[in-house]
Amino acid sequence: MQSLIHYIASKTSISNKSIESTIHLINQDCTIPFISRYRKEATGNLDEVQVGDIVTLKKDFEALQKRKESILKSLEEQAVLSDELKQKIENTDTLIALEDLYLPYKKSRKTKADTARENGLEPLAKIIMAQNANDLDFLASKYLNKNISSEENALEGARHIIAEWINERIDIRNSLRNQYDRYSEITTKVVKAKAEEENAQKYRDYFDWNEPLKRCPSHRLLAILRAENEGFIKLKISIDQDRALDYIENRIIKSDNHCATQIELAIKDAFKRLLAPALANEALSNAKEKADTTAIAVFAKNLNQLLLSPPLGEKTILAIDPGFRTGCKIVCLDKQGGLVHNETIYPHEPRKEATQAIKKISTLVNAYKIEAIAIGNGTASRETETLIKRIRFETDVQVFVVSEAGASIYSASKIAREEFPNYDVTVRGAVSIGRRLSDPLAELVKIEAKSIGVGQYQHDVDQTKLKEALDRVVESCVNKVGVNINTASPSLLSYVSGIGEKLAENIVIYRDENGAFTSREEIKNVTRLGNKAFEQSAGFLRIKNAKNPLDDSAVHPESYSVVKKMAADLKVNIQELVGNKELIKTIQLKKYCTENIGLPTLTDIVKELEKPGIDPREKAKIFEFDPTIKTINDLREGQILPGIVNNITNFGCFVDIGIKESGLVHISKLTDGYITDVNEVVSLQQHVKVKVIEIDIPRKRIQLAMNF
Structure with missing residues (x-):
């Protein structure tokens, strides 16, 4: 421990x-x-x-x-474990140092040095390393046998053994490792046979590239590695060879005789054949690991912001998954997100049934008392938004454009099939769009986090670490907001502290069989939900309109007795205390400190009593794109446009300006001052104004600026 x-x-x-x-x-x-x-x-x-x-x-x-x-x-099995080696291993605190210690004993394929030893050349290698002999040809002649036919063969075998000794020297490996860490260069060259392929063009910046590895930013290194993996470029990690050889020679060569000449040859062989390949791979692996960590951190930060996007709340919603040839799929949802109606309209090309579509939407809005309309931001989104805004509704209906990212993943998923077994993927996708408007967090947890569409190179980073990081973000967001146990889906419940998939299913089964939970205490009746799971989860589960108002708060049941004592001391009941800010201000927290509950917890309790169960998220706001911009061809340099930040990277942010292609605001174009963190200036889903500074139609790239 x-x-x-x-x-x-x-x-x-x-x-x-x-x-x-x-x-x-x-x-x-x-x-x-x-x-x-x-x-x-x-x-x-x-x-x-x-x-x-x-x-x-x-x-x-x-x-x-x-x-x-x-x-x-x-x-131990090799019978080579000395007390000294054992102590070194036990005191090691990094995997790299541990593997260096193990290297001389590592079982691997047969090496050139192994062959030389079998041919009896290790004594000759030791003589050379002692650097006292002069007539090496004469010495080498003594080691001739059926496998060693000449003095040169004997000396070559001895050099192979010496090269392996050099490779296993921890001081030499650490020094060269330091050189790779501080001075290595990453160099790329295009594979000429593939240079003209269409998919290769997106990597053309790296057809002939060179820079210090330690300065290569995460996104660039991941792009280079992807290009190499797809066979478009070759890459190399290198250091100054002369400098490396000089270092090794200074550490080993102590004479200027014939032995020194042989050792010098062995050093060159050790570096080229053993040290350089291994340490270059290690340097690249370390750089990749750092790039992964950076990319995952950016992804996690973006996901956190996206999951905590403002919800519209419990409203009746008409959701539209827009399209041209296949039409626009419409669904009507009740305040709890339940599907009450669905059909398809064809207002756009090729059928152009706009009049019928307007009439149908108006009828549905009136029939289902629709309060908001959610339009997916994919194909035909702008055209559909324009159509909706032509309609004169009898009531105030808010219109929102909602991100479709990952909706297709959800609509084809097992979760979607279980929720809507009698509907096809188009209906499920439209339902997801509507529910995202109502509560982004509750809907997005149903989709694999890396498919949501924030971050970059999510398929190139370490998938295990990515999943762990993103699952942790989802868990954090779900528990920060709290979950209504009586309306939450199994997917949402599964992320509640201490619950998991099986208990989430059991909660829903209990709810279906017994009706809504009326108290947190009743949660204990769920099959296999024991005391530990209750302890971990209860504070994050909310029960609306419960007899005890604390059941709809972040106050943990283990602290109910403290709140009860506070209320008693103030001569009121708990219902009268909750929400009474003036009364709560009079509470002397130190009076209620115990061995297990101190000021930090008591401070949290008092904050929660003031606004029990409040959603930390803001409310959704309507946003309108420039109606004149429908495709990249409508853009002109110098235009000022409204947009929504839909992705953040280390080198800038991407902004949705209402067309298929998002524009990039490079970090240097975010603000007049120098910044190192894009999140200092913008956040995901933020409404911004941007200036078009460059349009590359063939490559479908748009450069934007905010510092205008």
């Missing part, structure tokens, strides 16, 4: 006490949202990010320990 705490403390600024307490909670199967929200006294008030870092580092440490155990077992 102490070695784990030391490992985490060495990589964070978190105190040992907080780390130990957090690890204890993690080992008790407590979740990150629960620990950060309801165990602040134990952790020293660590937030979700800090608790998450401890979880990640704990996994890294356990992986390191597992690898150590495997290596020690292998060395």
Whole structure:
């Protein structure tokens, strides 16, 4: 335990006490949202990010320990494990250093050095390394046999052994590793046979590219690696060879005789054949890992913003999945998102039944008392929006354009089939568009996070790490907002702290069989939902119109007694206390501190009592694109257009200006001042004004600026 705490403390600024307490909670199967929200006294008030870092580092440490155990077992089986080597392995705190120690004993394919040893040449290699002999040809002649036909063959075999020794020198590997880390260059060259292919053109910037590897930003490195993987370019990672050889020679060669000449040849062989390939791959792997981490962090930040997008709330919605030839699929949804009607209209090319479409939409709006219309932002979106705005509704109907990203993934998914077994994918897609307007979080959790359409190169990064990071974001957002247990889908419930897929299904089954939950206490009746799951989940589950108003708040049931005592001391009941800001201000928090509940938790409780169960998200706002811009061909340099930020990267942000292609605002064009983080200036779904500065129609690229 102490070695784990030391490992985490060495990589964070978190105190040992907080780390130990957090690890204890993690080992008790407590979740990150629960620990950060309801165990602040134990952790020293660590937030979700800090608790998450401890979880990640704990996994890294356990992986390191597992690898150590495997290596020690292998060395014992080979009978080469000395006390000194064992101590070095046990004291190692990185996988790279661990693998360096194991390298001389690693079982692999037969090497040139192995062959040389079998031919009896290791004594000759030792003589050369001692650098005391002069007549090497004479010495080499003593090692001739049926496999070694000449003195040169003997010296070559000895050099192979020396090259392997050099390769296994930890000091040499670390020095060259440092050179690769600080000075390596990444160079790319186009594969000429594929240069003219259409798919190759998007990588043409990298047909002849060179820059220091450490300065290559995440998005560029991932693009280069994708281009190489698709066979359009070749890449190389290199350092100054002369500088590397000089270093090794200075470390090894201590004479100027014939031995030095042989060692010099062995050094060149070791570098070219063993060290350079391995360390170049390692440097590229490390750079890729850093690029993955950066890309995943950007993706996670974008996803967090998207999931917390403003909801419209419980409204009757008419949703349209627009199209030309196949028509526009229309669905009407009740306030809970239930499908009450669906049909298809054909207002656009080729059928042009606009008059009939307008009449049909007007009829549906009146029949189902529609309060808002959601239009998908895909094909025919602008034309459909224009059509809708021609209609004179009898009531005030708000019109929104909604992102379709991932809707097709949802509509063909198992979840969608289970929700709507009797409807095709077009109906399911339209339902998803409407529900996204009502509650983006509740709908988007049904789609695999990496398919939602924020971030870049999501298919190129480490998929396990990506899934872990995005699942953590979804879990954080769901628990931050809270979940109405009586209306939530199994997908949404599954992300509640302590629930998971199986318990989510059991909750829905219980709800279907017994009706709506009337209290948090009733949640315990759900099959297989034990005390631990209740402890982890209860504070994040909401019960509207419950007898106890705390059941619709973030106050955990374990703290109900404290609130009850507060109310009693103020001579009111809980119902009278909740929402009474003036009365709540008079509470003396220190009076209610106990061994388990301190000021951090009491402060959270009081904030929640003021506004119980309030949704932290803003409300959805109507946005209108420029009606004159329908395709990229309508754009002109210098135009000022309204837009919505729909993706954020490290090098800028993409803005939806109402056409198929989003425009890029490079980080240098965001503001007049210098910034390093795009999120300092913009956020996902933000409404902005942009200026068109460049249009590349063949490549379908649009350059925009905000600093005008």
